[in-house]
Amino acid sequence: MPSQVHISKDAPAVAKNFARFFAEQLQGQDYFSVALSGGSTPKILFQLWAEEYRNKIDWSVVHFFWGDERCVPPDDNESNFGVCKTLLLDHIDIPAENIHRVRGEAPPAEEVKRYGLEIIDNTDTVNDLPAFDLIILGMGDDGHTASIFPHQMELLTAKKPTVIAQHPTSGQTRISLSGTLINNARSVAFLVTGVKKQEKLNSILNRDIDAHTYPAAHILPASGELYWFVDEAAMSSYDTALRHQDTKD
Numbered sequence: 001m002p003s004q005v006h007i008s009k010d011a012p013a014v015a016k017n018f019a020r021f022f023a024e025q026l027q028g029q030d031y032f033s034v035a036l037s038g039g040s041t042p043k044i045l046f047q048l049w050a051e052e053y054r055n056k057i058d059w060s061v062v063h064f065f066w067g068d069e070r071c072v073p074p075d076d077n078e079s080n081f082g083v084c085k086t087l088l089l090d091h092i093d094i095p096a097e098n099i100h101r102v103r104g105e106a107p108p109a110e111e112v113k114r115y116g117l118e119i120i121d122n123t124d125t126v127n128d129l130p131a132f133d134l135i136i137l138g139m140g141d142d143g144h145t146a147s148i149f150p151h152q153m154e155l156l157t158a159k160k161p162t163v164i165a166q167h168p169t170s171g172q173t174r175i176s177l178s179g180t181l182i183n184n185a186r187s188v189a190f191l192v193t194g195v196k197k198q199e200k201l202n203s204i205l206n207r208d209i210d211a212h213t214y215p216a217a218h219i220l221p222a223s224g225e226l227y228w229f230v231d232e233a234a235m236s237s238y239d240t241a242l243r244h245q246d247t248k249d
């Protein structure tokens with residue numbers, strides 16, 4: 001399934017165009033499961049949703065999950081849920097039962113199972129696996145995505161929907177969706193901004209020979225759609241013939 005690349009002038013424009021895309025995806029839906037990513041790029045999106053989409057979206061149909069979470073308490077600065085709560089969840093009218101956070105404070109070996117069951121119980125099943133309506137991902141400077149890092153490529157093909165991962169330098173333990181589950185989603189959207197992502201992003205989009213060493217290159221939804229929402233700083237030599245220049249800057 002070819003991916004669609006939406007190019008915007010800068011990170012705020014990426015968030016704006018993705019928010020418009022998200023609102024379109026919600027049209028006619030009475031239940032929409034979406035997994036959020038951590039990192040800095042989504043923060044702009046969370047703030048935009050809170051400020052401009054608070055009353056434009058029926059948040060009661062949205063069920064938030066996380067693509068990965070650090071194994072820390074929810075009030076820790078490192079918590080992906082904690083950041084989202086502060087910037088978004090505390091500002092929109094969304095039922096508490098629609099928030100499916102990873103309990104970062106729990107023992108990882110227990111939580112990886114519990115969270116996997118929560119996903120199974122609250123998403124559709126396709127190909128005998130949970131299928132999110134949408135998974136939002138970022139990409140690290142090393143080409144990681146969710147918490148699947150280059151030193152743990154085996155997590156891409158793990159049979160389980162959720163896995164325990166470690167950050168390569170800090171050693172921080174994390175819970176992540178497996179690549180197997182990510183590739184079972186109906187749609188996957190990467191939000192990638194900044195010049196530091198340029199080398200890996202272009203290697204992946206151009207399917208360069210070394211792209212296979214980057215986890216993000218292995219995100220190819222089996223039957224779902226793959227979207228890249230990127231800014232000009234992250235793009236360079238990407239083959240312009242493949243570009244889908246976003247006209248809504």
Ligand code: 6PG
Nearest residue numbers: 038039040041138139140145146
């Ligand atoms: C995390 C994220 C991680 C993130 C990338 C990109 O928990 O850190 O899920 O995969 O998406 O590191 O982060 P930036 O958007 O900050 O570049």
